[in-house]
Amino acid sequence: MGNYKSRPTISCADELKNKISESYAVLRSKLIEDLRTRDVEWTDFQQACSRSDVLKVVELASSDNVNDKDHAGLTPLHLCCITGGSKDHVRCLLQKGGDANTLSRNGFSPLHIACYKGDVELICALLDGGGNVQHFGYHEVAGLHIASMCGHEEGVELLISRQSDVNSQDVVKFSPLHIACYFGHEKVVETLIKDGAEIDLAGSVDDKPLHLSASKGYLKITQLLVEGIGDNRADVNCVDKEQHTPLHFACKGGYLAIITYLLQHDADHRLTNIYGDTPLHLACYHGKLEAVKTLISQTGDTCLNMENIFSETPLHSACTYGRSVDLVKYLLEQDAVDMNYQGMDGHTALHSACYHGHSWIVQLLLDHGVDMNLIALSSDQNGGSEKKEEQTCLMWAYERGHDAIVTLLKHYKRPQDESACGDYSQPGSEGSYVSVPSPLGKLRSMTREKIDVLHLRANIPHNLQVLFTDIELMEPIGSGSFGCVHKGKFRGKICAVKRYRASTFGAKSDVDMFCREVSILSQLHSSYVIKFVAAVLDDPSQFAIITEFVSGGSLFSILHEQKRLIDLHSKLTISLDVAKGMDYLHTLPQPIIHRDLNSHNILLTENGHAVVADFGESRFLSSREGMVQDDNMTKQPGNLRWMAPEIFTQCTKYSIKADMFSYALCIWELLAGELPFAHLKPAAAAAEMAYRNTRPPIAITFPKPIISLLQKAWHANPEDRPEFSSSIPILEMCKESQAVAMLSNSAQMETFTISTSHCAPEEDEEEDDGRSTPPLAGHVSAMRTRWELEASKNSGVPVDELRRRIPYLQLDKNGYVSDPLSTLRMPLMPSGSIPEPPPLPSSPTSLNLAVSELLQEKTKFPEEK
Structure with missing residues (x-):
């Protein structure tokens, strides 16, 4: 059904909003957990602190017990702040050597607790006694973040007067202003703005405080942000990473006062997000009738027939929502609305209502005279070839199992028609009958x-x-x-x-x-x-x-589920194997286009090599050049996150160069160790690459030849992308370069694995198809035993003695040797010698500088000379 079904049910903004709510709910629960003290195995001194018994505290406090922690990691200072102790109580503990910056197990200092409770006296006492006003705890929050979350205006003013950074950001890059806007504390927002908080500071996905206030419906806060102070005021058309404006969020929530206010302050109602949605689209997708009326009355009908990337106008959107008959009726009454409007893939508003099973909307559309015989174009496979299939709205309802709508469409007779006929009915027959597939x-x-x-x-x-x-x-x-x-x-x-x-x-x-x-x-x-x-x-x-x-599992599993570390030499081995596999497919007498190349479909052997798998979306091509005719390809096959732009944009003429684009994203994913556009949903990631021509960021630590290859391989124009055959020599030279060997060695030293920079392949090592990279991982004890036996054999030292004398073999948090894909081959050692730990760089900075220098200056290839 075209690209209609690829619309995400929840956007990245929705998902982020849910995660933020969950995150701060967890933060609150952890704070409350610390406030619920338990006197299990408490000393007399700790019990005195929990009762705020100052005389007893003075009597029992000493430098030896003033920083003792209970089972929850709470010190006497924590207990004093939790139970509402006096400032004299706090000062006594501080004078005895109490540490005001100790964090509990949940990650909160006494100052965090005092800020949560809004106790200004305790906050003053803690800061006077050496408390760090910028001490970060759980979620990387400072006291000012917590006071802003709780709406303690006096606490916020005090912390700012004590030099707390008004623009400090927590783990999701939220400033205190973000948090106050999210939780709706008007007085705190006003205080923060007055004291210099940056109004347009961006969060982790470029979300501004104005986005948050508009999405939550806080009119007063929205006004404070837009009016600001001097030049420090909010941009009413600011966008997040999905290109949502504050007006998008206000329309989505149906907040009429905010919509009106933003429009009065020059908010642009025609701006679209990365899905092509205008604010009017979002109001319709969420059934906000009054918001739709407000928008149309104040902005006119300019957006009524705007189409998003899913081929839907606002009328389509309202029919997709389907729970507001009045909204659809209102849109049909607008002169500019074409009830039979067909998007790029041909589907109408009636198709949308049929697909989602909204029978009342279907009835309404039919009563208004929509054409039930208009067709959408979908793809149908016939052996090795493909052709577009014409689908009526009845077929959409039938395939989704909406029997009531199927019956309605088959037998519907409009009141004004004496004899309504469908495409497949005989002239003069009674009723309207459309054949079912x-x-x-x-x-x-x-x-x-x-x-x-x-x-x-x-x-x-x-x-x-x-x-x-x-x-x-x-x-x-x-x-x-x-x-x-x-x-x-x-x-x-x-x-x-x-x-x-x-x-x-x-x-x-x-x-x-x-x-x-x-x-x-x-x-x-x-x-x-x-x-x-x-x-x-x-x-x-x-x-x-x-x-x-293939026992090693998928590359996706290795990188993102097991989170295993891979050295650069092994990454290039994998990249080279995939390139050879794809070159084989593309150079067959009858070429094969894979169309679904991604890290899920790259499998790793136990020897650290890669094979290309999953050919369910693949096709034989009729020409050696790899191009196909316009109607010979399916729309949007494969995984959206790795999809070439020409496929995502519904182009039906694409070639084997689409595989090269997917391959470039796989190389980037392998080198970077994260998903391309991990912060976006798959459809949003594909749209970002296709419509905004955005590509994942390239790190300076990537080898220069690989950077050049990536830039060519994910070029927007498929004709400018290289063949796999021309990429293989680049990867081979890069893999064998001295810089890569030194870089792999540096990475191993940094994670305390065994250095292999001077290793040579064993002479008796068996070759497998000319590929001799050592095993991928395997059981930890087997790996360690192999290393120890090899070292014992070459040095003449018994294994038990070797284990006693070499304690530096480190395992990571998952119980694996830190770099499971690094080579396990050992350098030959003179008899009786024991290998010493490799020298570590003096600092991470010096290692990064060395790596940068190697990549920028040492790696030279013929094509760059």
Whole structure:
């Protein structure tokens, strides 16, 4: 159904708002937890502090016990602040040597507690006694953040007068002004602005205080921010990283007073976010009728037919929401609204209502005379080729299972029509009847798929066609929309078994994907792509593909779930293997475009090498040049986060160069160790790259040849991207360069792993297809034992003695050697010698300078000379 289904159900702004709420709820709960003291195993002195018994405190306090902590990490000063002790109580403890900056287990100092309770006297006493006004605790909050959160105006004024940084930012880069705006404390906001708080300071996703006040509906705070003091005032059209303006948030929440105020102060109602939504779109998507009326009455009808990137106007948006008949009725009454408007993919407002099952909206649209026979364009696969399929709104309702709407559309007769006819009704017949894609459409689909399966059985060698009973299934190792992947055993060998669900009707059926993937896999013979073993073809309910089992798991899992450290040499090995695998696919007599290259589909062997996997979205191309005709490609295949712009923008003419764009993002992800645009949802990330031409930031520590390769590989124009064949020599030279070897060695020294800068491959090491990178990881004890045995063999020192004398082999927090992909080969040592720990750089700064110098000056390649 075109790109309509790719619209995210929740935007990044919504997700951030939820995370902020959860984050500060956790902060409050931790503070409350510290306030709920328990006198379990307390000393007499601690009990006296909790009762604010000054005389007893003076009698028992000493330098030995004044900083004792209880089970929750609370000191006597904490207990005094929690129970509302006097300033004399606090001063007594401070004079005895109490530390006003000690943090509890939950990460709060006595000053944080006093700020939370709003006790000005205690705050003064703590600051006079050496308390640090800028001491950061849990969530990187200072006392001023907590006082602003709680709305303690006097505490805020006192902290600012004691030189607290009014613009300091917590872990989500919220300043005290952000927090006061979020929690709606008008007096605190006024105080902060008066004392110099920066009104347009950006949060972690460029969210400004005005965004927060508009999203929460605080009119007075919005006015304070917009009017400001002097030049320090809010920009009414400021944008966050999703390009939302404050007006977007006000319309989304339906806050009429704020909408009116912002429009009076030159807020631009035509600005769009990265999804192409105007403020009017968001008001309609959330059913805010009065907000829609306010916008239209004050700004006119300029936005009524504006289309977002999901091919939807405000009328489409209201029908998608579907719970406000009055909103849809109001929009239909506007002269500028075209009730039959078709977006880029052809779907109408009626399609949207049918897709979401809003029967009252469907009835309303039909009563207003919409054309139920207008078509949207979707993709349909037919063997190796694809063609656009025309889909009516009835088909959308049918495929979503909305039977009541299907019945309504089939038999609807407009009051003004004597004999209403649909596309498929006979002239003169009674009523309006539009044929349903079932059973005829379903029969066509099943017939086509039976032909595909028969063709597959005829072309796959008999020895590669097996019964499902020949496979021994083990634990599941992955899943997706296609079905599930299991670890299994076949003919005595461990393998991976990909089982398909038997869904035999739809624009993109599982049977069709299965047939295509088997036909592609069975023709691939390269050590850089997953090896095909066999397939189960006899029964659609048991369709399965058997491939080699790659024990290292996916690159995504290694980087983002296990969070394993990888040295630069190994990263380049992986990049090179993937490039060779993709070059093999693109240079076949009949080239193959992968279309779903991402870190999920790059699997790592136990030797640290990579293979390309998952060909469910792949296609054979008819030309060696890798280009296809306009109607020969599906819209938006694969994962949005790694998607080339020409695919995301619904272009139906793209080439194998789309794979190069995805590959560039994989290289960046591998080098950076994080997801591309991790702060955005996948659709937002794809839109950012496609419509704003934004790319992930390049670190100065990336090798210069790789930077040059990335900039070419993710070029906006596919024609300017290189071939994989031209990228391979660059990666090979970079991998073998002295700078990379030194950098890998430096990274290992920094994490206290064994230095390998002078290592040479063992002479008797077995080669596997010319690739000899050592094992990926494996069990920690096995890795350590291997190292110790090798060191013992070369030095002549018994293993037990070696373990006693070399305590510096470090494991990371997950129990792995710090750099699991680093080589384990040892330098040869003279008999009787014991390896000494490698010298560490004097400081992280000196290491970074050395790395920068290596990358900027040492790495020279022919194409740069």
